[in-house]
Amino acid sequence: MRNIQIVAVGRLKERYLTDGCAEYCKRLSAFGKVRITELEEARLPEQPSGAQIRAALGAEGERILEKAAGSCLIALCVEGKLLSSEELAGTLDQFEVRGTSAFTFVIGSSFGLCDEVKKAAALRLSFSRMTFPHQLMRLMLCEQLYRACSISAGGRYHK
Numbered sequence: 001m002r003n004i005q006i007v008a009v010g011r012l013k014e015r016y017l018t019d020g021c022a023e024y025c026k027r028l029s030a031f032g033k034v035r036i037t038e039l040e041e042a043r044l045p046e047q048p049s050g051a052q053i054r055a056a057l058g059a060e061g062e063r064i065l066e067k068a069a070g071s072c073l074i075a076l077c078v079e080g081k082l083l084s085s086e087e088l089a090g091t092l093d094q095f096e097v098r099g100t101s102a103f104t105f106v107i108g109s110s111f112g113l114c115d116e117v118k119k120a121a122a123l124r125l126s127f128s129r130m131t132f133p134h135q136l137m138r139l140m141l142c143e144q145l146y147r148a149c150s151i152s153a154g155g156r157y158h159k
Contacts, residue, residue: 003071004103005071006034007039008107010040010041010135017135020143057112057113071103074123076107077125078131080126
């Protein structure tokens with residue numbers, strides 16, 4: 001059984017996103033425990049400096065690493081590895097073969113993730129070279145995790 005945690009910086013406000021995430025989390029629960037942890041986004045001025053952004057990302061990063069302790073950290077970032085749905089399923093399966101059953105997927109704030117989180121990640125994962133709102137990314141991640149688990153279980157969802 002997989003233990004999946006999604007750590008997301010920021011809150012979902014739109015109902016269609018919260019409803020979609022809830023639906024895929026419900027479906028994912030057939031494959032293991034699923035939990036979404038929301039972390040507050042650091043407050044920044046309207047026009048933050050580079051130093052202010054780095055400090056905010058560092059503070060967010062400390063909280064992310066604390067929540068991910070003891071699990072396999074997978075950071076979603078644009079410079080990450082591009083995988084197909086089948087490759088993601090296979091990658092998670094390989095982690096499990098090596099004894100990993102707890103995964104933490106991390107979605108950063110609108111400014112991304114700090115280098116410390118990226119360095120701590122067992123996998124840096126990219127969904128596309130395009131940029132998506134981090135709120136929409138959460139729904140996309142939930143769907144892809146359900147798809148990956150379905151693929152691994154030989155289910156029909158992926159077809």
